[in-house]
Every structure is written in structure tokens, then in C-alpha cells.
Amino acid sequence: MYQLGWVFNSEKHRQDIETIISLTQDQGTLDELGLGSVRDGFANLFFPGTTTIQTRAKYFLIVPWLLEEIYKKNEEFGSFSKVLRREEVKVIEELKKREEQDGLIGQSAGERLKRMPSSIYWTGLKKYGIVLPDLTLSQLPSYFRRRMRLENSSMTRRITKEDKLADLNEGKENVYLTSGDLPKYPGLSKLNLNLSFKEAEFLRKRILLKEGNSLLAYILKDIDENPDFLELNSFEDMADYLGDKCPLREALQAALLFDRIMKGAYIRYNYCLSLQASREIKQEWAEHWRTYLDSLSGLTFTENSFDQYFKQFYISQPTVQFCREWLRLINSDVINEKAIDGLLRLREVKLKGNERSRLQNTSLAQKTSMPIGIGISGNEIQYLNFRFFVAKRIITDIYNGLILK
Numbered sequence: 001m002y003q004l005g006w007v008f009n010s011e012k013h014r015q016d017i018e019t020i021i022s023l024t025q026d027q028g029t030l031d032e033l034g035l036g037s038v039r040d041g042f043a044n045l046f047f048p049g050t051t052t053i054q055t056r057a058k059y060f061l062i063v064p065w066l067l068e069e070i071y072k073k074n075e076e077f078g079s080f081s082k083v084l085r086r087e088e089v090k091v092i093e094e095l096k097k098r099e100e101q102d103g104l105i106g107q108s109a110g111e112r113l114k115r116m117p118s119s120i121y122w123t124g125l126k127k128y129g130i131v132l133p134d135l136t137l138s139q140l141p142s143y144f145r146r147r148m149r150l151e152n153s154s155m156t157r158r159i160t161k162e163d164k165l166a167d168l169n170e171g172k173e174n175v176y177l178t179s180g181d182l183p184k185y186p187g188l189s190k191l192n193l194n195l196s197f198k199e200a201e202f203l204r205k206r207i208l209l210k211e212g213n214s215l216l217a218y219i220l221k222d223i224d225e226n227p228d229f230l231e232l233n234s235f236e237d238m239a240d241y242l243g244d245k246c247p248l249r250e251a252l253q254a255a256l257l258f259d260r261i262m263k264g265a266y267i268r269y270n271y272c273l274s275l276q277a278s279r280e281i282k283q284e285w286a287e288h289w290r291t292y293l294d295s296l297s298g299l300t301f302t303e304n305s306f307d308q309y310f311k312q313f314y315i316s317q318p319t320v321q322f323c324r325e326w327l328r329l330i331n332s333d334v335i336n337e338k339a340i341d342g343l344l345r346l347r348e349v350k351l352k353g354n355e356r357s358r359l360q361n362t363s364l365a366q367k368t369s370m371p372i373g374i375g376i377s378g379n380e381i382q383y384l385n386f387r388f389f390v391a392k393r394i395i396t397d398i399y400n401g402l403i404l405k
Helices: 011-023 036-046 059-073 081-096 117-127 136-155 161-169 197-210 215-219 227-231 235-241 249-274 279-298 307-312 317-330 337-352 362-367 386-404
Strands: 374-379 381-382
Touching: 011 059, 036 215, 036 249, 036 317, 059 081, 059 136, 059 197, 081 117, 081 136, 117 136, 117 161, 161 235, 197 215, 197 386, 215 235, 215 386, 227 235, 227 386, 235 249, 249 279, 249 307, 249 317, 249 337, 279 381, 317 337
Parallel strands: none
Antiparallel strands: 374 381
16 A cells, blocks of 8 residues: 655645645545646636635634634744644534534544644635735744734734724735734634624625635625525536526536536546456446446537636646547547547556556556546436535525524
């Protein structure tokens, strides 16, 4: 069995690696053919600030609350990472006492949790302008020291919420860690995972202000008056629901087309692996492959259909070339399965090397449990959801808070 590891030179290095891993994973799938960058490009366009391992919207407030509390209580910040972890563990233990625990991060792991909410939500906090400076978590101690020196040299009192709001209007955002309209921290003993009306309205306003062109903002704008979105069960259902008036309709259709076409690469990948399995499994994947080819008959595309998105998402050239070649081969009047299998084998070898390539290494293929890279529900193959379910959970939390008014 092969394992991949890193030697971390710093806390920032560790956080960067963890972020990269989380952003290139879709829950329940393996990105064996390296298409995650395209998937994440669409997901970031539609639902910016989200990652696949986010759970509840309340963490967008809990994390900045904890950071501000740490700043208020500490004169020295050399042990900041340990202090933050300790405070986040306290939150986990306190929330475990609540009746509502759905989406509680660290519910089982507790203090053994490897990745804390502060790391999971950090990119979103900056995206939504809840955390103002462009910092990594590891840079916060230096920021706190600068902020304290600034306060001590300019005034004898700490900066108030009114000061923050006034200075923000003058464009002095980098002086402060969090947005001036951040709701007041209720305290650890009163903390829960549900949003109050004030908290829900704050989060909605931040998303509308900072990511107003996204689907996330488009849906949130009137969610309290039109909650039908909450009943949708798939990304495709959402595209149909939003209709032609949706500002990102063209990108939505492109994402759906990418899903329908490129999932065939994983169907064929699994078919190739099934050649090392039982006759029944091989027949099953052969049928999935035939069904996929039949599904292409009503689609219109060329090998350049996604070029504008490849460019927009800064997709690497090898991934672009693989997608274009797949599109070309699948769009042919006569399907050349030998060429398709060769393309898949070459792609996996380039990504993983000969020894780790399942298509190249028969012993690995024989040990593989399918499906890989896709899911099966009944007879339907499911591939990409572009973080739809994560976004829906966050939107649901905001809606539930808004209706408390």
C-alpha cells in the first residue's frame, strides 16, 4: 500500500496543503483522472467561499468571534495556534451539550480533530469580507501585534464598533480583523449552531455585498420570500428551477454539459478495471458504458466547447488537452474504444506513475473496489454536484434564521 506524506516547514505550509486537498475533493469520490480543477472552477463561480467539508453557516460567525476574543484576552501571541485550537475544542465540547448537533464539526473526534473550523472556513471568511485583511491563519499573530501597537500608540482605549464602522467607510479595512457589523458574540454558554435573525441577515448581506454576481447571492437575495429552492434535490434541479433569467445561466448549462460528458471518462475507467473482476461486474459496467454512449445522441458539443471556462479557471494545459481529446473521441461518428482506453491509461500514468496506475498495474486493478470517481443510484450514474449540497445547507441555515423575525 502506498502513502503520500509531506514534511511541513511551517504552520502556513500545513494549512496551505490541507486547503488544497479539501478544495480538490468531492465527498465520496476520487479524482483519479485529475478533473477536480474544472469542477472546482465551476463550484467557485457558483458558490464562492464554500468547500466540500463545510457543514453549518454558523461557523462563519463562530470563527471570527473566537479570533476577536483571543485578541482581547492576550498580550502575547506567540502561542496563537495552540490558543486558537484550545478555544475551538471548547466550542466543540460546548456544542455537544446542545440538542441540535447536525453538522457539528468534531462531534466524534473532539480534541483529536485534525482540521478545525477556522481552517475550513478561512477562505470563505475572507471572500465574504467578514475577515478583512488578506492574511493566512499563521499570519494572525503578527497582525495582532501590529494592531495592538497601533491602538496603544494612537489611543488609550480599545477601538469600538463605532470606530470600526466609521473607518471602514473611509476605506481603512486593513486596520481591523472583522467586519464592523459582525453581530455580538453571545458567549460560549449561549452558543449554538442555529442562526438568529440578526446573524442570518448579517451573513446574507456580506455575501450579497462581496459575491453579488454568484448563484449563492442570487438565491439568497429573496430566499425568505421564495424558499422553494430548499426543496431541490440536485444541481440539475437547481438549474431548471432558476430558469433563463438566472445571470449565470450559460455557465450553469456548461457545467451540466461537462458533467454529462466527462462522467463517461470515469464510466469507461471503471469498465476497464472491471475486466479484472467477475463476469457479472464486467457486464454491469459494459451496460453503463452503452447507456452513456446512448445519452450523448441529444447533446451538441465540440472539443472546444469548454475552452472559455478552461481559460477562466486557469486549468493546466495537460488537463485541457485530456478533456479536448476526450470530447473529440466521444463526438466521433465511430467510437474508437481502443483510443479511448489508451487516453485514459496515459492520463492516469501521467498523474500517478506506472506503479500507482490501476490501468497499468493489474494487481492494483484486481484489488480495486468500484465505482471510482462516480456514484451509482439505482441505474443512474452520478458524478458532479459542484458543492450544491454544501451551499444548500448554508442557505437553509440562513433562511431558518431569517424567518425568526
